[in-house]
Amino acid sequence: MPHQTDMPDGTQTNGQRLKRLRMRHRWDQRKLAEATGYSLSAVRKFEQGQRSLDRADVILAFSKALDCHPTEITGQPYTPPDSDHDGQAAIASVGAVRRALLRHGRPSRPTEQEAAEADLNALRERVAAANGHRQGASLAKLGGLLPALLRDLQVAVDVFTGDQRREVYDLLASGYECAMQYLYKLGRSSDATLATERVLWSAAQTEDPLRVLSAHWYDAGELLTIGEHDEAGAIIDDALSGLAAMSADSPEKVSLTGAFHLKASLNYARATDSKAAERHLKKAEEQAELLGRDRNDYELQFGPTNCAIWSVSLPVEMGQGQAAVRRAEQVTQSLPKQYAPERRSHHYIDVGRAYYYNGQHDEALEAFVKAERLAPQATRMHAGVRETTHTMLNSHRRTALFEFGMRLGVV
Template sequence: MPQRSDIQWGAETNGQRLARLRKRRRWDQRKLATESGYSLSAVKKFEQGNRSLDRADVILRFVKALDCHPTEITGQPYAPPDSDPDGQAAAASVAAVRRVLMRHGRPAWPTEQEVSGIDLAGLRARVAQANAYRQRSALAKSGAVLPGLLRDLQVAADLCVGEERRLAFGLLASGYECAMQYLYKLGHTAAATLATERVVWCAEATEDPLRRLSSRWYDAGEFLSIGEHDEAGAIIDDALTELSSIRASRPEAVSLRGLFHLKASLNHARAADGKAAEMQLQKAQEQANRLGEDRNDFELQFGPTNTAIWSVTLPVEMGRGKDAVRRAEQVTASLPADYAPERRSHHWIDVGRAHFYNGQRDEALDAFLTAERMAPQATRMHAGVRETTRMMVHTQRRSSLVEFGLRLGVV
């Protein structure tokens, strides 16, 4: 096991990237402090790596000031280290997935074999398998199946007519959702945005009002991720208004209504409006109680369990570690063992970040390791995990922490 003095710090920190972006604009630290609303002391600590630059709301304030993209600060996408062959396998298919996304809307020009092989029932089963990989965050397996699956779905959508065409586009939308999550987890945000656009277009072609609205949930997330809170809020408000005109007793409508309230709560949290965030969370909880069960409509998970997980996410997003840990104690105890590993791992990542904010470094590492066991690549590629782990390695000699940092590629 390498000693701390032997560790090579090759990767840039978020603070170093922030400093480089500031210098690109020929600003001094005082100018960045004025434009971002942070103190000069805070800017210095961020750039020197003495203060964690991992929270989305903090990053977005610098993004707005510097007119850059969040990934220019977070450094995504990350290259999996040699010590993570599964991560390298997951990343190997990114180019192939992006190529097939680029072909959306173009004539499929299928071969005779592809034409004769169109089988909607078979495609439905393959999409179900891809979604199972997605919920397990099995990124290497997702990357292996997505290029061929998306190609076959594009052929079916191009050639089918009538009701079969609508069904094909519904399956294609679901396939693109899998691609979007695969790319997003690996940090390829531009390609993930491309996939999101394809989801929206395909959902429109299904002529199903609820399917179309479900795609808007991802659309709102795109604007939220770059700090365009008003635009994200407008999409959410429009969706909730439209949902109010749909028969309220339909469980799919209840589920979507709750999901949009969750998205609204996150939007308010990142805009530093804690009161509004909690109000939207309460509205989501009301829909979850009304539903009374966990559902997976349109491959979007909603119900009491996911709402509980989000109740921990919100204080983490606002840097309220004590509130998040207090809530997590109840949520963790009631989290079903068979719930989607992707969501359970995200919960443990939030728990780890909350402990980090409280100065509880050992507890933070234990939570991250729990998340890694559930979803290895998704945890290792998570920007917040990487930034907080890097800072912890700076201040602790614990061997398991350094080993985790090596798997992430931050040491």
């Protein structure tokens, strides 16, 4: 049998990568346990793959103790197996999208033909198509559109002036958001961070206060991902204060306020403050009730449905299996079939993790497969799905579970 460090990284568990990082520091398991506050028994079970190391707050605790990025534990980005043709298609545009991001802020130097063909109506339609692929979790199609779209938007910034130029910046910010989501779903965290910086800069050029604040929703998410809860909280608090200071209660303002309360609830959940997390969820639900329906302002889906989905996500983030399963059984029944596949797939991923925490492994696999049907590549690339599947395979290699693990590339 190959030594664990000789195994392809995608087939290793997070615990095996944790052990490798610990040994790099020349720490024993006891020292790691003392540094993180977890028991020696828990550290052993994580490293041996007997306990799923999939919760963000736990991964962050270990990454801070070992002074590494969380992706060094989760193993992202993953490379799809050669047999996964759709997965290979999804990652095919990563390099071209990265190059487009690196060209940001530089003179576009358009050819005469590019300048002459700059068409605002066409750009609106193309950005709408990109967002459709983003919400539909069609990563290969989204990646295929982005390089040329970002180039043409960068050219349009140099071609148009006045109000039209400000609108192009709005479209460019949306294009960068699509790039950020594309890269994030594929586990390219550093590239996704670069895209987020481009979103912030482009949104600022629109001179639209709400558009600027919507960009900071993603900025807070970047800090939350690496466990900088205070900094993320400061961005969220500033945004909520700015929204409260606006006089008119437009639907866009209400929607954005609710979205920031959801982000605050996630920040507190990962900081293991369950009371504060629930408090902000309630505030988000109040905003959703004011709206009375689901909206998609600034491509931030918010409304009663998204609040219901987040009500499952929060206990999952805190490892509260029973509470998450109780909520999931109610939410899943009422989930609109026309709701964005990207959001529905993420809901089923959370449901699967909830069932796993609750000891219901068959139900967990069933939920993961539902997520995979809705968003194949995003599900197979999801760190939590891969780690949880790994751990279930360690305890029982049922045929259906093994086949799912093969599609993920973890066996």
